[in-house]
Amino acid sequence: MKGIVLDRKFESKIKLxxxxxxxxxxxxxxxxxxxxxxxxxxxxCRQGLYPNLRDGVILGSDGAGIIEKVNDEEHASWQGKEVILNPGFNWGQNQKAQSKEFKILGMPENGTFAEYLAIPVDRLHEKPTHLNWEEAAALPLAGVTAFRALVYQGDVQAGDQVLVTGIGGGVAQFAAQFAKAKGAILSVSSSRGTKLEKAKNDGADFLFNYTESNWTEKAIEATGGFDVIIDGAAGDTLNQLISVCKPGGKIVFYGATMGNPGKIEARKVFWNQLKIMGSTLGSDQDFLNMLALVKEKEIKPVIDQVFSLADAEKAFDRMKAGDQLGKIVLIP
Known part of the structure; x- marks a missing residue:
């Protein structure tokens, strides 16, 4: 069969x-x-920035497909079913945080960028019927990460003022959709006008370009501040988020693409009773709850572009450039 493997001998670091x-x-x-x-x-992984890298491993955490075979008779009911995959393994029994054995499909174990995948039956979930294959494949990792950040950690409520930063990426896109589904008032930020315009068309209530020097003042004037902020960048922009958070508000970050902040405005944090929380890909319970919300509200992932496995390098390059509006999908 064909698969996209990590191979750091090649300039592109991946090969079919x-x-x-x-x-x-x-x-x-x-x-x-x-x-x-x-x-x-x-x-x-392609850039060598992920732990436990091994050449020859098939990449990919997200996938959807059809069960072709099961090993045990007790699992025979799965035969032929259309499924999506939970890419998180060994979360453990503590809903508050993952176990030391927690890992994600696709490195160092073989992942979904191939024609076939062997996976434990307990990672299978029936594909939501309102989703096509591309939409179903786009849901798992980013969907459960966004759900945990917004709903479990952020405890978003109807009427809350919510800011999702870096709109356009997969987790941010889902966080925005889930916020609207929960009845929140949605603000988004980006450095790109095209992404902000797309977010407006998708139902965002307020738009902010974070490259503008006065975007925080504009945000406070428009919204009065935010109850929940979902961020994947961290870095020195964290202090800007502190400044636009309401007293008693929450800042939840699921990534640090801009690195660690040089300093934190600690006085603003304690005086305004702010909660700053980290979040990861969610637990098995988060995955079930996320699926329930997606099915109830018939939420459809936003698809950016679809590529064949043969064009995987183009797909990776698009993600590296940050050009995507939604999820990038590969078809075997």
Whole structure:
């Protein structure tokens, strides 16, 4: 079968290779992948910025497909079903935080950028019927990450003023959709006018270009400040988020693409009773709750572009450039 593997001998660091079709073990199912989606972690693997990298590993955490075979008779009911995959393994019993054994599909274990995948049956969920293959593949990792940040950590409520930064990326896009589904008043920020315009068309209530020196003043004037802020950048912009957060508000960050902040305005944090929280890909319970919301509200992931496996390098380059508006999808 064909698969996209990490190979750091090549300039592109990835290549389309002939790889062995996986054999399933006890407790596993063989999934014929119909669509898979990129995440930033895939590009970080290509750049050598992810731990435990191994050349020859098939990349990809997100996927959807059809169960072609199961190993155990007790799992026979899965045969032939259309499924999406939960890419998180070994979360553990503590809903508050993942175990030390927690890992994500796609590195260092083989992932979804291939024609077939062997995966434990307990990672399978039936594909929501209102989603096509590309939409279903786009949902899992970014969807559960956004859900945990916004709903579990942020405890968003109807009527809350919510800011989602860096709109256009997968997690931010889902956070915006989930915020609207929960009845929040949605603001988004970006440095690109095209992304802000798309967000407006998708239902955002307020738009802010964070490259403007007075965007924080504009945000406070328009909204009165934010109850919940969802951010994937951190860096020195964290102090700007502190300045636009309402007293008693929450800032939840799920990434640090801009690195660590040089300083934090500690006085504003304690005086305004702010909560600054970290968040990751969610637990199994978060995944179930996220799926329930997606099904109830018939939420559809925003698809940016679809590429074949043969064009995977173009897909990765698009993500690296930050040009996407929604999820980038690969088709085997």
């Amino acid at each position: 290779s002939d790889v062995s079709k996986p054999e399933i073990k006890s407790g596993e199912a063989l999934v014929r992948i119909k669509a898979a989606a990129l995440n930033h972690r895939d590009e970080w």
